[in-house]
Amino acid sequence: MAYDQLADPLLRPGMDWIAFALSLRLAAVTTLTLCLIGIPLAGWVAYSKSRLRPALEAVIALPLVLPPTVLGFFLLVGFGRAGWLGHWYGRLTGGGSLVFSFEGLWVASVLYSLPFLVQPVAASMAGIPKSLREAAWVLGAGRAETFVRIVLPLAWPGIASGIVLSFAHTLGEFGVVLMVGGDVPGVTRTLSISLYDAVESLDYGLATKTAVFLFILSFLLLSAAYWFQKRLLVR
Amino acid sequence: MGRLTVDFRFCYPGGGELSASFLFALEPPGVLVFFGPSGAGKTTILRSLAGLERPAVGRIQFRDEVWMDVERNLWLPPQRRKIGYVDQRDALFPHLNVEENVAFGLHGLPRKERRRQAEKSMESCGLLPLAGRSPATLSGGERRRVALARALACHPRLLLLDEPFAGLDPRGRGDLLQLVRKIVHERSLPTIFVTHEEREAVLLGRELAVVGSGRVLQIGPTAEVLARPVNHEAGKILGVETVVSGRFLSVQDGLVAVEVPGGTLFAMDRGEALPGLVYVMVRAEDVILSIAEEAGPVSVRNRLRGLVVEQEAEGHAVRVLLDCGFPLVARITRGASQELGLVAGKPIFCWIKAHAIHLVPR
Numbered sequence: 001m002a003y004d005q006l007a008d009p010l011l012r013p014g015m016d017w018i019a020f021a022l023s024l025r026l027a028a029v030t031t032l033t034l035c036l037i038g039i040p041l042a043g044w045v046a047y048s049k050s051r052l053r054p055a056l057e058a059v060i061a062l063p064l065v066l067p068p069t070v071l072g073f074f075l076l077v078g079f080g081r082a083g084w085l086g087h088w089y090g091r092l093t094g095g096g097s098l099v100f101s102f103e104g105l106w107v108a109s110v111l112y113s114l115p116f117l118v119q120p121v122a123a124s125m126a127g128i129p130k131s132l133r134e135a136a137w138v139l140g141a142g143r144a145e146t147f148v149r150i151v152l153p154l155a156w157p158g159i160a161s162g163i164v165l166s167f168a169h170t171l172g173e174f175g176v177v178l179m180v181g182g183d184v185p186g187v188t189r190t191l192s193i194s195l196y197d198a199v200e201s202l203d204y205g206l207a208t209k210t211a212v213f214l215f216i217l218s219f220l221l222l223s224a225a226y227w228f229q230k231r232l233l234v235r
Numbered sequence: 236m237g238r239l240t241v242d243f244r245f246c247y248p249g250g251g252e253l254s255a256s257f258l259f260a261l262e263p264p265g266v267l268v269f270f271g272p273s274g275a276g277k278t279t280i281l282r283s284l285a286g287l288e289r290p291a292v293g294r295i296q297f298r299d300e301v302w303m304d305v306e307r308n309l310w311l312p313p314q315r316r317k318i319g320y321v322d323q324r325d326a327l328f329p330h331l332n333v334e335e336n337v338a339f340g341l342h343g344l345p346r347k348e349r350r351r352q353a354e355k356s357m358e359s360c361g362l363l364p365l366a367g368r369s370p371a372t373l374s375g376g377e378r379r380r381v382a383l384a385r386a387l388a389c390h391p392r393l394l395l396l397d398e399p400f401a402g403l404d405p406r407g408r409g410d411l412l413q414l415v416r417k418i419v420h421e422r423s424l425p426t427i428f429v430t431h432e433e434r435e436a437v438l439l440g441r442e443l444a445v446v447g448s449g450r451v452l453q454i455g456p457t458a459e460v461l462a463r464p465v466n467h468e469a470g471k472i473l474g475v476e477t478v479v480s481g482r483f484l485s486v487q488d489g490l491v492a493v494e495v496p497g498g499t500l501f502a503m504d505r506g507e508a509l510p511g512l513v514y515v516m517v518r519a520e521d522v523i524l525s526i527a528e529e530a531g532p533v534s535v536r537n538r539l540r541g542l543v544v545e546q547e548a549e550g551h552a553v554r555v556l557l558d559c560g561f562p563l564v565a566r567i568t569r570g571a572s573q574e575l576g577l578v579a580g581k582p583i584f585c586w587i588k589a590h591a592i593h594l595v596p597r
Contacts (some may be wrong), residue, residue, distance in 0.1 A: 041500075075546060077338070129324070129326070131322070131326040132322045132326050132328060134287050134313070134326070135320070135326040135382075135385075136328075136339070137287070137312070137314055138285055138286075138287070138313045138314075138316075138318065138320040138386075139311040139318075139339050139340030139385065139386075139389060140314050140317075140340050140342075141314065141340070142316075144316055145342070149339075149342075150328060153330045154329070154330055193448070198378070
């Protein structure tokens, strides 16, 4: 079957599996990136004595309260050729674009899902008694070594819960994706966009399938996240 | 000469100050005990030595290595002070077993060497049978031993122990106390030990530092500090039960006469210049009670007439409060109390050797 036929939900009997695969891919790379950026950031949030801390915490938490369209709009402008981010990205990649591309969605998703990783991780790190880190310092371990050998292993329930939450949140993203990515099949059309498309084209059968699928998936992922959080409380 | 020189002032975030100024000779290695009521600042002094707190001004120098000099902006982080530190929270790493905890500080060594040293340290603390156990399954005493073994495995140059026996039952305390004594002796490891238990202070300390009201009040050889508190407050902290105001009268034949309410006391002349007003201090253990006024010639210089006010049992001892014109406290055995038939209101004679009367300028 030709790609275009597969991608067009009206021509296929089942769900838009291409969109689902794209959603999974986006959620996976976003979560991976979040781990690399968000876990050290969470360490800073948990332990910093800087006066800038409340401001940075607020910036991280903004996506929780901001309408996705606001963030999407800023990113769209920033990612465009005229925006400095888009300009730089174009120069670095030799003509690549962050708008209406998978890479753009990736960056947007990382920003948008940041609080879902940072907050649970920072909370579990802040819950580790300071005496443990101090004991490690006196035994000769530097800050970085203490972070890797003491903080990370002890914060793992929070990290696991943060990973699941940010993965699930990226899967379910809609507003930001639509603003930054548009609706390009196989490139930026995620499962939640494909649900929107199905409703637009009055295909309620497909819409129901997609909605129920996303509902169950999200439920399972959240159950996993709460299971991890419970482990954290029990320990 | 190898010594630890400490002279700093620490400002608490909520207000209040602590100043610590003392020398600790590292050769021959011995134990310096910080003694004082809780909240006096003992822990802050120890944490500052460990590099876990930053005093506002001052200096800490270990041999010829400067650990802290605020004026010259020098600061050696805890990682590089090469010390052992154990406090009452023991702070075992819950995700590592006993052996991994003990080997934590040996990370830079090859695997074999790390294992050998960890085992050596566990053996000296009697932990070999527990090597594979998780800290969560250990008793309080076992946890402290692991914390001690973990600190010792890194071959520290100075051992800092902050009430390491707190929260243990008396038997656990006794066992751990013996272990610390043995280890400090075997390893010739200079140790600073914080406690508010007089018994531990006497058993462990070569030197004793009294900490009270935000400063080190007195430091010196243990017996000397216990026998001769430098001032009223140090006396109170050290458990010198009787402190009474007196007026200096005269010195004659090596005896100092001091007027106190209800009579005159004689103390040994220690050659100190005394002002007109002094505190007279007497340890409760140094007071002898007698029914008879004279039992033939006795060497005791001070014989006071008093009344028993009340008695209070303290384990196998009895603490007797007497009225000799001033409140005097005696501590005698329970048997002695029964033999003398002590009851409230009974007249009694109190004998105190001139040597046991300690005068402190007011």
